[in-house]
Amino acid sequence: DQQVKQNSPSLSVQEGRISILNCDYTNSMFDYFLWYKKYPAEGPTFLISISSIKDKNEDGRFTVFLNKSAKHLSLHIVPSQPGDSAVYFCAASEMNSGYSTLTFGKGTMLLVSP
Amino acid sequence: EAQVTQNPRYLITVTGKKLTVTCSQNMNHEYMSWYRQDPGLGLRQIYYSMNVEVTDKGDVPEGYKVSRKEKRNFPLILESPSPNQTSLYFCASSRRLAGGGEQFFGPGTRLTVL
Numbered sequence: 387d388q389q390v391k392q393n394s395p396s397l398s399v400q401e402g403r404i405s406i407l408n409c410d411y412t413n414s415m416f417d418y419f420l421w422y423k424k425y426p427a428e429g430p431t432f433l434i435s436i437s438s439i440k441d442k443n444e445d446g447r448f449t450v451f452l453n454k455s456a457k458h459l460s461l462h463i464v465p466s467q468p469g470d471s472a473v474y475f476c477a478a479s480e481m482n483s484g485y486s487t488l489t490f491g492k493g494t495m496l497l498v499s500p
Numbered sequence: 501e502a503q504v505t506q507n508p509r510y511l512i513t514v515t516g517k518k519l520t521v522t523c524s525q526n527m528n529h530e531y532m533s534w535y536r537q538d539p540g541l542g543l544r545q546i547y548y549s550m551n552v553e554v555t556d557k558g559d560v561p562e563g564y565k566v567s568r569k570e571k572r573n574f575p576l577i578l579e580s581p582s583p584n585q586t587s588l589y590f591c592a593s594s595r596r597l598a599g600g601g602e603q604f605f606g607p608g609t610r611l612t613v614l
């Protein structure tokens with residue numbers, strides 16, 4: 387049973403426009419969420435996170451929104467740049483496990499075209 | 501430079517031949533973890549360690565062993581590799597998992613078991 391779901395395997399966006407990547411989760415005990423970006427032949431790199439006590443966290447061009455009632459979070463990239471083309475993983479964790487494990491989604495491949 | 505290193509980066513082996521993938525971090529992180537990435541399955545946790553001599557199973561521990569004798573090193577051991585362990589492996593470390601303690605990933609080890 388997949389607890390973190392990224393239902394869009396891929397997304398194509400034009401440079402300068404907004405990219406919206408979505409993530410849904412089923413485990414109501416998750417209380418910390420992260421987004422990672424992964425380029426080919428490299429390990430994932432941390433992008434942005436949000437605690438369940440917040441509904442929004444912003445860092446430059448990247449904003450993560452959390453809707454706890456819908457068990458849904460999204461990553462907004464504005465404006466999108468060709469260098470943003472990568473696979474984006476949503477991940478979740480819970481305090482009950484001491485935040486000892488991260489559960490990842492399957493990833494969404496973002497392609498930003500010039 | 502703060503980093504997580506893995507060796508080897510690429511490995512082709514045969515069924516049943518024991519192998520070890522090394523992982524080392526220079527950030528004095530307490531937490532270390534191993535993941536495997538497979539097409540259509542995203543990143544799945546194999547084992548993790550909260551500190552020296554403290555290890556625990558992740559989601560897919562079967563066929564793997566780990567040890568944490570030193571803080572900086574967390575080797576992944578495959579005692580008798582099988583073809584279904586062909587995958588891309590990532591080691592990660594963090595000071596703490598949540599509250600801003602995002603995980604730093606190594607560059608990955610691509611393992612093929614024939």
